[in-house]
Amino acid sequence: MVYKGGCFLAHLIARNCKISHGLTPIKHCRRYRETMKHKSPSSNHPLLASTRRGFFGQAGLSVGSMGLASLLADSCSADTAPRPVAKAKAVIYLFMAGGPSQLELFENKPKLTELSGQTPPESFMKDRRFAFLKGTETLLGPRQKFGRYGESGVELSALLPYHREIVDDVCFVKGMVTDVFNHGPAKLFMQTGSPQPGRPSMGSWVTYGIGSESANLPGFVVLQSGPRGPRGGSALWSSGFLPTNYQGVPFRGQGDPILNLKSPADYDRDAQREFTDTVSGLNQLRFDSVGDPEIQTRIAAYEMAYRMQMSAPDLMDLSDESDHVLKMYGVEPGKPSFANNAILARRLVERGVRFIQLYHTSWDQHGAAESLDGELPLRCKEVDQASAALVKDLKQRGLLDDVLVVWGGEFGRTPMGEERTPAGRDHHIDAYTMWLAGAGIKPGFTLGATDELGFGVTEGRVHVHDLQATILHQLGIDHRQLTFRSQGRDFRLTDVHGNVVKEILTG
């Protein structure tokens, strides 16, 4: 029943090679398989095993009359570019939902301060689109004081005091650009490569591509904090057209991380085991009789459910964390917070979870009730300490070499202020800042720069698809080759775009 390790990857290879139309010796495929085997010690994990089964089912199905055999044969006559070496085992994506203002956090613009209150020069405004601006807005200088920190001398505003301690560990990307300027679509674009709902999220692509090392927890976990849920909702962690066991599983930050995780009263560990075995045994009998592969998926799902039940309490129980660590993050035990989620994220990667999305909401400072002066400092206070602590903590534990941390929003904010008081800024898609750390990303490095008013990127432009390509690259995946055929077309995270941002890689 259980396909032996590597088949799943063979399938992946098969698909990859099929698209790249070329010739390569069979050896190459094997080498890749070996590497990946090394990376997936838990290849006998039942869910993965079932997934593999599923894939073979699908392989037969999704390509119509073409059989598995021909696919495999195809794979071995295919030419592929050398595969990237995996630097990252896991990704922690700290998503600052709403679009934090780069101009109050990372981008000190003296010229903008100087021209504050004036109409923006026409040359800067040409062909730019904004969500809410009426056209009469004037420039607004950064509303925070900046200083230079660390050996790298990175400029940071006073709102991020704890970030000063990690500037030499992270890489700032100041030339981020995106395509869409409304929250929902822009978040989807960042996570799925498309502004419309329905495509797989990055975490789904990754777990589909290279699986997970966790036998007891889902490979792709979502944590949320902040005043409310992120706009865009569950489409942000949807598996799209990929099989649904690659969808992100939202965990709550305290208590039972998942609804219905507790067995009914009277059902202890053994009783739940016996229940699961009985259900699976009967399902197996039905499978033997009717042969529907969906039954195998259900058996695997029950096994995974049981394992999640058994392992989650240990995951959530922070009593084994030292006071020093709790203090570093600023965790108040029992209170849901970004800090709490950040420490959970570390515990999740320690347990082999592959991809963690961590949303913190309400960075949408348009002004008035959501102002740069009132609300933004609150958001910063909520995430600054724990973001820095996560990087430091991973580093201290030697995990930062294997874990890629990404920090940023779906877009940035305009150099113009909105006509509201207190001040705020509109959505800006043409230049904003994110940072990355760990797993082969150059520490203490800044890529890119923007013009003197912060309207556009002057050097080191990184498009969302480039960032996605780079994240996959660090995980050992060529973004052009991780594809899935749906309704007759091969889809990928980066659509038909994306270039790995080599400049920020250590080598």
Next chain:
Amino acid sequence: MGPVTVIHSMSVKRHILMTTLCWTAASMTGNAADDRIDFNRDVRPILSNHCFECHGPDAEQRQADLRLDQRSNAIAVHDDVAAIAPGNSSVSGMVERITSRDEDLVMPPPDSGERLSDQQVAVLRQWIDQGATYAKHWSFESISRPATPDVVPADWPKNDVDAFILARLNASGIEPSKEAERATLIRRVYLDLLGLLPSIQQVDAFTRDTQADAYERMVDDVLQSPHFGERWGRHWLDQARYADSHGYTNDNERSIWPYRDWVIEAFNRDLPFDQFTTEQLAGDLLDNPTLAQKVATGFHRNTLINSEGGTKADQFRDEQVKDRTDTTGLVWMGLTVGCAKCHSHKFDPVSQAEYYQLYAFFNSTVDRNSVTPTVQVPSATQTQQLDELSTLKASLSEQLDSDPDVEKRQKIWEKDIVVKAKSATADTDDGMSWQILPLSGKSTKDSTLSSLGDHSLLVTGTAADSEEYHSTARSPLTKIRSVRLEVLTDDSLPNKGPGRADSGNFVLSEFWFRTGDGRELRFARAGAEHSQAGYAVGKAIDGKGDTGWAINDAPEGSPNRNRIAWFVLPETLEVEEDHALTFKMQFNRKMFSIGRYRLSISSDEWVDRPGAAQLATLIAVEPDKRSAEQKAKLRKAFVQSDAELADLDRQLTETTKKFDSVKRSIPTTMILQELEKPRQAFRQIRGDFLRPGESLQPGVPGVLPGLPASDTQRDRLDLARWLLSKKHPLTARVRMNRIWMRLFGRGLVETENDFGTQGTLPSHPELLDWLAAEFMQQEWSTKAMLRLLMTSATYRQRSDTRTDLVNTDPQNRLLARQSRIRVEAEIIRDLALAVSGKLSPRIGGPGVYPPQPEGVYAFTQRKKNWKTSQDEDRFRRGMYTFFYRSAPYPMLTTFDVPKFNQVCTSRDRSNTPLQSLTLANSEALFELAEIFGQRIVEEGGASDLDRVHFAFRTGLARSPALAETARLQNYTQHVRKQFSNEEKVWTAVARVIMNLDEFVTRE
């Protein structure tokens, strides 16, 4: 997740390519041997996927003026070369470009990441060599009824459907599967038609029925069940994007369930699909529409409403109209017309102007991001109750009025009151417990509101022509029923106030409040110590800005004294402690605003019972100078204290209360209503409603049959009739395809939501056309078509996977077997309810609140008021579960119910560990397992074996195999070691049954 049966329909919309199925299909029907290229089957998918984006219908994107979707343009000579030279591929520019090795020349361009395969190139060459004939896209061709093919064995088909299916199987040399077991068949029919399980008795009766037409009779019986409307109504409600809340961040509750009831009832009486459509799209425009026909227009009122502060109604009205346009396109035509909002459709012949012509049909309704217009929909019982209560009221009033001595006794009473009033000092005691609110306030204009020590607000600054005061406080109470407004004099005010007009008067135009979580509260009734004639306090809550409460003409003389008004909510409002409340006072008379006031709230319901002092001031007025209001007030107070009349009065009060409460309980539902004068529609540049292009009249895409000639502007009724014209190529096909999808797991056209050029071709085109033609011939009867499909041999086949077909037809496109389909979320709950025996058979009505886990609203903008139902409503069918768009009932979401922010034409069918956790552990389902467990003990016989059989057959209809029995008996013995209580033992077994794959699967 076994990807095998996952149908990711929602992701299909945009990016569908021809799958390899068309090649498979070609080879299966033997067409591959015939090397005649079919444009629609073989060529269009290639061109559509790889060429049309730049060389297709969208003029803005078009490159080099070349269109490959039109033959005349494609064969024309551009720059000395024709892209397509019919009959000669070797001189065709297109062939040169698609085969070029030059990066600058090759098509599609390398940066598109696309490249044609050798096979695709060969097809295009062959097609050109054969003359490059184009054909209209298949789904735009009119529907004709194909002849039924001859097949072998000729006795396998039970009706025409089977002949079409078997013809394809014959051509591929595949045998159909055997008919399923009787128990499987009856469970299949019950699940497909009702979403419920047959009882053991029903299974036995069917199994033992030896007559030849046993199956047909069973299907007919099931079709008569009133639960049929629930199951098929729910499918339709998916397309109607039905939900019980407005959506967006506030997501307040709405009342539109009478529309849901209408849908259920329409399916039950088999309302023909043409009428069904017309009433929903344009019921309000029919001659003398019935209440039901108005309710039916709720279909397009299921759009979202944004009630967030600062929302621009026009922007969201535009969203709503677009949603109605897109939904109509998808539901009736299977077309993604919405793609033509910002630019002409890239693949289908729908121009941007044509999109806004469709939009124009929906652009003239009264609603503007608003709940209104609505209608009241009383039930028969309510109508009867109202009749009875008003008769009773009349009779009680008459009795009260007919007492001959009343005047005499009242005179005596009045004297007593005057005496009593002299001893009483103040008259502010209304017998209520009030919490004074420490307010902070601001005006929308220049007035300043400052708080005084007694928590009253004093207003200074310039009074405006019209202004609003917003006064905010945290609620010290969790239940609020009444609000007290004290208007107070102050030396700083003109004439000491309490108003700001020169006389000290004011006119409070409107008074209401809002909760911090966005609920807007309006009062049901109001009372005041004193109201000026023509300015009764009720006018401050009548929703009209030009009327209001004022206090001049006081019986005591001076208007300049403190006054009290009371306001009562229709029902108790529940809020969290310290929840913010913002009270809004609107003043629309120049300068006539309030100068100083104080607000209090109470959990109690205030009732109008004036005290002695207040009565005495009324009595002081000469009887013949008393106003009608004053007279009434005195009479009321007297009657309440009169030994002979008090009881009658109490009865009258109670009857009136009952009458009002019945009246209030009459549900309303949201409806469409046409404006008297249509709104002008425009093409919107880049889909932006603020950038109108040319103005447009309602119209339909040119590729489809035209509208009949008319002198007047077309409306929604014309649109509905056009969709249902027998000449329309899409409506019947799309509807039959979706019905097919419900019964076989996927449509004959797999992309049931895209019949355009990007969609997949039908696997059995002739069958689809035959069904569409038959549907119209059967006068659009859904039940007739269901009966036809479900009595076919194709439907009755076994669903077992066939090893001989794993490679040749893994997706079961040829229908050589039935499919196993995991039932939908609501049905999973229904099945659990059914086995427990607790399922409430009640049909229709407002949403219910089954138990749900805590923490569901942790991440919603606004916490929801989920009062878990304790009575029969706890056990209602899943489809009645109250549906909040921002936080749906979690079990539903886990099993793939979308949020209904948009139309849903088919759902995903996922299979995840979260589903396992829900089935195994959720409180709502375990509670049912416990009841099922009890039932097994009570009804399942005495022995373990009998009980295992009972449990198994109750859940799965069939009898267990030996190995299955053994496994369950082992489990029983195992749990008996843990539980001494037999009910717990059988609860454990019940739980296992309810967690089996087969339990949640239609086999």
